[in-house]
């Protein structure tokens with residue numbers, strides 16, 4: 001199962017090369033589906049149109065030299081791994097399934113089914129990034145659109161707590177700033193870009209207006225705009241003291257928002273994961289709703305992982321809720337804070353887990369990591385990670401998008417098909433989970 005590590009050169013003779021046109025990059029939520037890959041001997045040697053992050057994703061891809069499964073750290077066959085994983089999950093009293101944002105919708109769907117059969121909790125990495133937005137959507141609703149509409153219509157683009165220049169490098173050029181659109185024919189010249197953030201990031205260089213607000217004051221800033229949208233009088237000294245930005249700058253922004261033909265707010269984790277969390281997300285959604293009394297205005301979260309939007313969609317179609325869903329009573333219950341994995345682990349509640357395409361051992365709190373290390377858990381990942389290293393059962397799986405077909409959702413909820421570059425010797429997450437589901441069902445029915 002090992003492969004040669006010497007990579008063919010980009011200028012390898014073309015007769016050995018395969019071109020995969022319009023491949024999909026799953027590195028970030030932009031999910032660019034216009035990448036032309038040149039593949040030589042199962043190595044991607046060129047990724048046309050990919051940004052620096054996308055190039056790194058494709059060109060540094062290599063198939064790991066690991067057993068397809070390990071059980072208690074020892075190499076095992078796929079069947080042995082599936083048997084042990086199914087035993088762990090079906091005999092647990094409070095099993096949790098977590099991760100899911102870097103795999104296909106098809107695999108996500110099976111993972112939710114397993115959670116249902118075992119009466120477990122299913123949660124995704126949304127709970128540690130845009131979970132507050134997921135809660136706010138349920139409370140306020142979402143005035144939304146596709147990235148294509150932003151490209152064709154958006155004339156005022158506001159990024160709030162987001163740094164696309166570094167996190168989503170093609171967002172500016174493909175969708176939000178420079179492309180010429182049907183109703184913005186001169187591209188960048190027809191758009192005004194505003195950045196609101198607590199620090200001057202690389203994205204500030206691309207903005208026409210940068211408003212540097214005080215840290216942890218997003219809620220106050222958004223409610224200042226809501227008040228100004230309604231024409232209320234504000235105390236200039238209080239506004240500047242609270243938000244760090246003069247009232248005149250907020251008034252100028254709200255005037256521009258009212259005059260826009262198609263306004264867009266794109267918000268990131270700088271808004272959702274700071275003080276206020278879901279109240280901040282509710283405030284930005286409510287401001288967007290308010291603006292529709294004057295003009296067309298939409299609001300979208302800037303999603304990070306390649307298929308985190310798919311995870312929200314799949315968990316929502318299967319259970320009615322986007323993340324942090326408990327199925328132990330035979331029907332879904334949604335309660336972030338109670339059923340979100342970082343909390344469930346930190347309170348030492350779960351007695352087994354399955355982690356799919358995620359690495360909580362590298363980024364959860366110490367109490368959560370300690371508890372995860374103390375319970376039997378299953379890990380699926382194309383790469384070896386601290387999480388897969390400590391798993392009772394670890395599966396090495398094929399990389400979605402590069403080795404496996406399937407569906408992912410772009411950050412604007414548009415489903416995009418994957419066009420794999422070459423086969424992997426390892427099974428896909430979908431294959432492992434489907435076989436595991438079958439075995440879990442057999443065990444449940446016989447027990």
Ligand code: SF4
Pocket residue numbers: 025026027028029030031032049050051052053054055168169170171
């Ligand atoms: S913007 Fe994101 S999806 Fe597009 S090529 Fe770059 S990393 Fe890949």
